[in-house]
Amino acid sequence: MFKKLVLLILGLAISLTACIGSNVKNDAAARKITLPMGYIANIQYAPFYVTADKGYFAKEGIEIEFDYSFETDGVALVGAGKLPFAVASGEQVLLARSQELPVVYAFAWYQQFPISIVSAPELNIKTPADLRGQTIGLPGLFGANYIGLQAALFSAGLTANDVKMDAIGFNQVEAFASKQKNIIVGYAANEPIVLKSQGFDANELRVADYAQLIANGIVTSEMTIKDEPDLVKRMARALAHGIADTIANPDEAYAISKKYVENLADQDKDVQMQILNTSIEFWKADKIGYSNPQAWNNMNDLLVKMELIPAPIEINKAFTNEFIP
Secondary structure, three states: OHHHHHHHHHHHHHHHHHHHOOOOOOOOOOEEEEEEOOOOOOHHHHHHHHHHHOOHHHHOOEEEEEEOOOOOOHHHHHHOOOOOOEEEEHHHHHHHHHOOOOEEEEEEOOOOOOEEEEEOHHHOOOOHHHHOOOEEEEOOOOHHHHHHHHHHHHHOOOOHHHOEEEEOOOOHHHHHHOOOOOEEEEEOOOHHHHHHHOOOOOEEEEHHHOOOOOOEEEEEEHHHHHHOHHHHHHHHHHHHHHHHHHHHOHHHHHHHHOOOOOOHHHOOHHHHHHHHHHHHHHHOOOOOEOOOHHHHHHHHHHHHHOOOOOOOOOHHHHEOOOOOO
16 A cells, blocks of 8 residues: 555656656756757747746756757768757658667657648638549649649548649648639648638648648657766657647747747738647647657558558657656
8 A cells, every 4th residue: 555655656657747847956067959850940849949948848848949950960960860859840850760770759749640731712621531533732742732742632532643633832821812823732721821811712631630640740760868867868858848839838839939930920920820829729638748659650551552562661769758757
């Protein structure tokens, strides 16, 4: 009975610690970490800004620098041992491991795949099956947009051969608004919201409603896990606090983000808050940071079907939940 009581008290203490924030402080010099983000500074990175601004990185002995350069191949640098972490999506991890890069997905930021297929209302596209025979504009035959579109097609028993894919670059909004394309693929927290704010009607299919896939998270390497497991744990713990705070108080997260995103204060606040709140829908989880094994299996199968990898990757080496606070 005494042992059970001790365990109960310990569990309660851990839960309370998670709620009020980590008190871990590193007396040694802070570890300087450059984190490749994969995109420009944006309100959608609010959890990272909250984590930095509220001192959660600092409490874990981490001094963070965000790298928004498109030229930085974060996954490759992590796999080569040049950087300890990068922000990347699940398919990038599997593609990298198929090239024998020892990268490991260690923390799930997004719990759902955040891609949407946006169509003109007159096309009456209600399900992925309605995409048959249509021409679809997307940035290119790569990345999350391409992966998400294929997943939606496969969910309806279709393949890429059943539609026409047009690579239009990252100007989906302009292409839709000018009627150059009646169907586009983009991020659920971006293109659909921007189009609506500009007065355009559109139907939206969220890929997450049809396929469970691994999206963006923190990627590290087998070397870092072996040599610095505590660093991975501290990184995960800090970011978990930032995500939780952002979900709990979006208005505060928006105010903090203005310090990190140039000209955010000059943009339409209502639109930016809608982008943030939509993003939060994709971040919510019973256990922040947890990576769903079935979502990994689904992504694995999808990449094989798309012939992006020759054979399934050994999933238990591609991700871990051992560092989730």
